[in-house]
Amino acid sequence: MRELLNRLLKRDKSPFAGAKLATAWCRELEHDTPAAQRAKVLALAQGFLADRKPPTADALEAALLIDAAAQPSYEALCCQYVANPRMPKELERQLWKEVVEYAQAMVDLHQRFVKADPDPEDKARIETLMPRVLARSLHYLGIQAKWHHFRYERLPSKLWTQANQLYRLSEIDGFDSNPFPLYPGHSDEVTSCADEYLQLLMLATLSSHNLTVRQLDWADQWLDRWSKLIQLSRKFYADRHHLCVNLQEDAGPRRVKEDQTEEPFRYWGLFDLIHELQETQRKLEQGASVVSLGLGEDCRQPACGDLLRQIEAAWSSTLRNTQINRSARQTVSKTAEVVQGLSKLCAMVRNDNDKFSRQPVESKTEVDYDEIMDMRLYGFVSERTRSKQSANPATVLPKTKQQVSTTTWVIENESEGGFGAVLHAAENEWIRPGALVGMRTGENDNWRVCIVRRLNRLRDEQLSAGIQILSATPVAVSVKADDDENTQINLSDVSIFNTEFPMLRVGLYIPHLQGSNSVNTLMLHASEYASNRLYSVKARDRGFTVKLGSVIEKGTDWVWANVQVVRQKD
Incomplete structure (x- = not known):
């Protein structure tokens, strides 16, 4: 009798002892405030990790229940951060740290079962639950990545290593694309390990495009649905694939190159995604509501349409860059004058056209304006233009100085096709990928038609921009x-x-x-x-x-x- 009482008293009463105790614990958790709920779950997870007890199928079932119970509270915390972009710095740091630390604790908790060597009697039950374990791990890694993107920070290499390994495990076990609800509270939404992994990868392709916190969050929500338009492939098709990832490296997505055709790489294309973006924009322009298109209840026009165009420009640029051989870059140290927008650029180009029109032959250093037009239209200089030149060979049109405001960018490198520039973020809040700019690197140079293709945050006050030259003789x-x-x-x-x-x-x-x-x-x-x-x-x-x-x-x-x-x- 005494031995029976001792066994009963020594029985593990932790919520991780099984689904029954975990359910009772979660029921009590509902009475706490959201902050208290997160604190209790975090402490419980950290205690389980510190205990180092052998993971069991009962403990895994309990862990999944506890994780799901805290989801509404955790989602509320994430929404609080996104909804307050102008919060005090101290509060921002506090919320950021809480979001990221909680996500990391959940990743570590799930990883404990991924790395476990269970008893034979537990193995089948754990394998049944493993798709959900890997998908939730990838989901939390995606949250961590998004919060790093909010600060324009480079993702930790450990994060990419974990994500690549987790997706590879789902492939090995053959359930990478199996659909299921991630949490009971989202039973009307299905996901998979591949969907969660692709969402993480595709959001990373937007991280260098200077989107706001709210815009990145919207894009991430849209990728819940858009990720299902993408399929990872082991085999590379040059006419179909634009991006790839190496599952054996601590790095994320990159542009496909010819030498990236070995087994560790996975490939995917952007055609279907860009088509979906264009169709969504077309329906918005025709009067469809944002909600009816699945873009979220908190998203409003015209901000929604503007963001769709920015994302399309970013991914279209990626698509083009896979088809273009880039010229070699050279390190330089110079500055460039910059104007923004088509109207201002037209005014500056007109100055150039007038400056180099009807110049005396002995001082002529540029192609004549009318000759430019003839060459653009016919491929040769017409007799009409030659007659006009002979009748008025030495008329120099006065310089017209337009009152156009310019800004200055520091050029760090250049190539035949463009520039790499460094600029102050506060002075260039308007800049976005796809922005049309005019640039010249000296007062005697022509204004060039350029497009901003890439943006990276170097530090809080500086941006790095990649600029493509469309034309030097418009x-x-x-x-x-x-x-x-x-x-x-x-x-x-x-x-x-x-x-x-x-x-x-x-x-x-x-x-x-x-x-x-x-x-x-x-x-x-x-x-x-x-x-x-x-x-x-x-x-x-x-x-x-x-x-x-x-x-x-x-x-x-x-x-x-x-x-x-x-x-x-x-």
Whole structure:
């Protein structure tokens, strides 16, 4: 009798002793405040890890129940952080630390069972629960990654090592794509180990694009659904795959290269994802509500549409970069003047065009403005232009100094195709991937048409930007749709405005190489673009009727499209 009483008294009463005790403990937990709930669960998990008892199937069932019971409280903590982007620094550090430490404790708790060598009688039960264990571990690693992205910090190498290993384990056991609800409270949503892993990978591709805390959180929520449009492949297909990850390294996603075709790599493409983004934007423009498109109840227009365009630009840039061989970079030390937006860039390009028009032959250092137009349109200089030059060979147009505000960026490296720049974050809050900018590195240089392709946070006050040069010899034009009865604003009228230009009907002729062919292209305001529409394009005293074709690229307020010259006006 005494031995029986001793056994009863010594019986483990910890919630980790089994599902029954864990359920009772979780029921009592409901009476506590959210903060107390998280504190109790964290202390319980840390105590279990410190105890070092052999993991059992009963303990695993209990761990999953305890983790699920604290989810509403933990989600509320995460929402508190995201909803208060301007909170005091001390409070931000406190909340950040609490979110990350709790996630790490849950990862360690689940890892204890992943690494366990269970008894034969427990092995089958643990294997049944292992898909949920790995998926929740990847989910918590994704939360940690997102909170590092909020601070623009590089992810710890240990995090990538754990994520890559956990996904590899799910592949080995053959349940990487098996769908199931992650938590009972989310029974209407299904996920898988592959979905959680891809969500982590794809959010990392947006981390260098200078998104706000709220924008990153929205993107992460959308990736809950979008991750199901992506499939990881062991075999590489050059026409289909754009990104890859090495499961044996402590690193995340990268652009596919020819030598990355061995077993440790997994590959995926972006075509379906970008198509979904474009379809979502089209439906929004047609009047569909944000909620009906599954974008969340707290997301509002126009912020939602702007973020969709930013994400599309970021992933479209990744897609293009996999198809382009980059030229070698050279380290330099110089500065560049920068203007933002199409209207300001057109004004600066017009100055260049005027400066180099009708110059005396003996002092001519640049291609004549009319020669540029002829070469863009015909591929040769017309007789009309030659007659005009001979009749007025030495007229130099006065320099027109437009009152356009510029900023200065430090150029650290350059290549044939672009620049690497360092800039102050506070002075460039407007900058986003896909932003159109004009740049020149000296007063005697032409303004170049450029696009910001990459952003990284170096420290709190500095950003690193990768900039692609679209053209070093653009031509400024005025643009008007032939069926538009409103008064056209000519390019020559730009000088009457101050530093802030309205949405003028201006554009840029840009030479562009498609394959091995040089084609005519036009960049204009997005509000002016319509496919197959006829436009009157005027370059000082020369006019053309053109028809816009396929879009090469678009930003938040500009469109760059192929153009066909229909006729030249007298």
